Amino acid sequence: MMRVAARSVSEVEDIVTSPQLRVLVLIATHGPQTLGNVATELGVHASNATRTCEKLVRAGLIHRTEDPTDRRFVRVALTSTGAQLVERVIGHRRSALAEVLAEMDPDERSVAVASFRAFARAAGDLPDADGRFTLILPGTAGV
Structure with missing residues (x-):
């Protein structure tokens, strides 16, 4: 399992780090997130989550918006490029697992x-x- 997962991640390691990929997958699976949710998911301080998300914003993989219910919070959501990257990783992982299971x-x-x-x-x-x-x-x- 680890080899299958590692191969799918290595396909995009020149674009994002593992923590950044975790953020992208979190958003892809659970929808837009607050920075506090991202910090909790990564198990890091909010400032680290903010820096990680800022790098993803600069890379064009996520965008920030004000929370519509509470303007004190910022939400991060995938851009189409970010969604495509997640789909690429998940697709690779799905294919690799299917190959193993088929054997x-x-x-x-x-x-x-x-x-x-x-x-x-x-x-x-x-x-x-x-x-x-x-x-x-x-x-x-x-x-």
């Missing part, structure tokens, strides 16, 4: 798929409603 015996693959689902539930990840982050394999309902 498995069908019974082993079923166990692996069930394990991935259990892992996602335990981690608090819910199925993605629009399928962007779902891995579809022949004979499965998706992971």
Whole structure:
């Protein structure tokens, strides 16, 4: 798993750092975020989250807006370029996982798929409603 994840990240390491990619994926999966939410997700001080997001703004991957319900807060959202970068990484990861799973015996693959689902539930990840982050394999309902 680590090798599959590392390969998908290495595809964009000349564009973003791992923490920056985490911010982009956070926004892609949960929608626009406050800087406080970004700091919490990264486990860093708010000033570090602000610097990370500023680099992403300068790179054209996210943009800042005032929170419509409370102007004291700034929200960050993906630009189309940022969304494309996330889709590229997720697409690469999806393809790499599908290749590995396709090499498995069908019974082993079923166990692996069930394990991935259990892992996602335990981690608090819910199925993605629009399928962007779902891995579809022949004979499965998706992971």
